[in-house]
Amino acid sequence: MKLSEAKQQFISSWGAFGTHWGINRTMAQIHALLLVSVDPITQDDIMEQLTISRGNVNMNIRDLIGWGLVERVIITGERKEYFTAEKDIWKVATKIIKERKKRELDPMIKLLTQLENVEGDKKDKDIKQFTEVIGGIKKLGGQADKMLDIMVKAEENWFTANILKMWK
Amino acid sequence: MKLSEAKQQFISSWGAFGTHWGINRTMAQIHALLLVSVDPITQDDIMEQLTISRGNVNMNIRDLIGWGLVERVIITGERKEYFTAEKDIWKVATKIIKERKKRELDPMIKLLTQLENVEGDKKDKDIKQFTEVIGGIKKLGGQADKMLDIMVKAEENWFTANILKMWK
DNA sequence: CTGAATTTTCAAAATAAATTGAAAGTAAAA
DNA sequence: TTTTACTTTCAATTTATTTTGAAAATTCAG
Numbered sequence: 395m396k397l398s399e400a401k402q403q404f405i406s407s408w409g410a411f412g413t414h415w416g417i418n419r420t421m422a423q424i425h426a427l428l429l430v431s432v433d434p435i436t437q438d439d440i441m442e443q444l445t446i447s448r449g450n451v452n453m454n455i456r457d458l459i460g461w462g463l464v465e466r467v468i469i470t471g472e473r474k475e476y477f478t479a480e481k482d483i484w485k486v487a488t489k490i491i492k493e494r495k496k497r498e499l500d501p502m503i504k505l506l507t508q509l510e511n512v513e514g515d516k517k518d519k520d521i522k523q524f525t526e527v528i529g530g531i532k533k534l535g536g537q538a539d540k541m542l543d544i545m546v547k548a549e550e551n552w553f554t555a556n557i558l559k560m561w562k
Numbered sequence: 563m564k565l566s567e568a569k570q571q572f573i574s575s576w577g578a579f580g581t582h583w584g585i586n587r588t589m590a591q592i593h594a595l596l597l598v599s600v601d602p603i604t605q606d607d608i609m610e611q612l613t614i615s616r617g618n619v620n621m622n623i624r625d626l627i628g629w630g631l632v633e634r635v636i637i638t639g640e641r642k643e644y645f646t647a648e649k650d651i652w653k654v655a656t657k658i659i660k661e662r663k664k665r666e667l668d669p670m671i672k673l674l675t676q677l678e679n680v681e682g683d684k685k686d687k688d689i690k691q692f693t694e695v696i697g698g699i700k701k702l703g704g705q706a707d708k709m710l711d712i713m714v715k716a717e718e719n720w721f722t723a724n725i726l727k728m729w730k
Numbered sequence: 731c732t733g734a735a736t737t738t739t740c741a742a743a744a745t746a747a748a749t750t751g752a753a754a755g756t757a758a759a760a
Numbered sequence: 761t762t763t764t765a766c767t768t769t770c771a772a773t774t775t776a777t778t779t780t781g782a783a784a785a786t787t788c789a790g
């Protein structure tokens with residue numbers, strides 16, 4: 395397979411993959427394009443390569459910057475803005491995990507904590523099962539939290555890799 | 563907060579939470595309703611509680627059964643079908659993880675493996691970066707795989723919990 | 731078998747999400 | 761300051777997803 399073909403394939407698949415995880419197709423594709431672009435590129439480059447509108451590119455790029463996955467690059471002498479993506483996949487994963495945890499997991503756990511304090515007799519069958527389910531989810535969330543923390547804190551890949559190998 | 567209110571709140575939030583993860587709101591809500599229902603319930607119960615159509619309930623219930631999160635229950639003497647959800651959250655998570663891994667992660671890793679075999683000089687800057695990015699994602703996928711395997715294989719919650727505590 | 735109860739299907743309708751493109755906004759250059 | 765190159769915004773449109781509901785299929789009791 396040729397490089398250009400492989401890049402195309404990657405961009406398209408990464409986009410499809412993203413949709414399964416609540417990320418919009420175009421944002422994932424722009425991210426993929428930036429990942430496989432050696433040098434920083436402009437909004438016009440993205441428009442052309444993915445055949446999408448200027449507004450679309452602009453909005454999604456801003457989102458990607460918000461996620462900390464892409465940054466603006468100033469090229470001296472050039473008027474246009476250039477963009478580049480973090481290429482270290484470990485860092486990429488770390489950022490996504492941190493951000494999703496903050497945006498989704500933390501608020502959910504906060505809510506569950508409130509829901510646990512339901513009125514009534516704790517011995518009641520209905521109440522008991524409810525608090526058990528809620529408590530279970532909270533506990534699971536806590537576990538996930540710990541795992542993610544480990545991943546995030548483990549600066550060195552080998553560290554986690556080796557821990558994991560022990561129990562494989 | 564009253565139990566009924568808390569249940570309502572949980573169902574609605576669980577639905578919203580689901581949408582961030584590529585799960586449709588109604589399916590997540592049906593799942594939530596089943597999680598907080600002590601006894602098995604019918605399609606009509608679900609229709610009524612969530613005020614959604616029969617067809618909608620039927621399709622989403624089938625999907626949930628496909629994920630192994632819900633099962634049909636035959637109540638002797640009753641003509642209608644009843645449904646119930648797995649209440650052990652650890653098992654629920656395990657099933658979701660296994661299934662998503664099979665449906666999404668495995669195919670992606672397979673594709674990346676193909677893309678690594680790109681034609682041309684491995685010393686070329688463009689090719690080098692491409693294979694590095696692809697290789698990085700594959701490696702990350704492999705790590706995730708291992709982690710998920712550990713979670714899935716760890717029948718006893720405390721086992722993983724304790725491993726994790728060591729590095730917290 | 732017959733027919734009532736129940737489940738399933740799926741085309742059409744409703745809703746939600748993504749995309750466009752042109753106008754408004756900004757900032758550097760002249 | 762004015763012009764010009766570029767970026768941002770957002771109402772309108774397009775596209776994708778979800779939901780409905782009635783018809784078809786299935787199941788089971790009599």
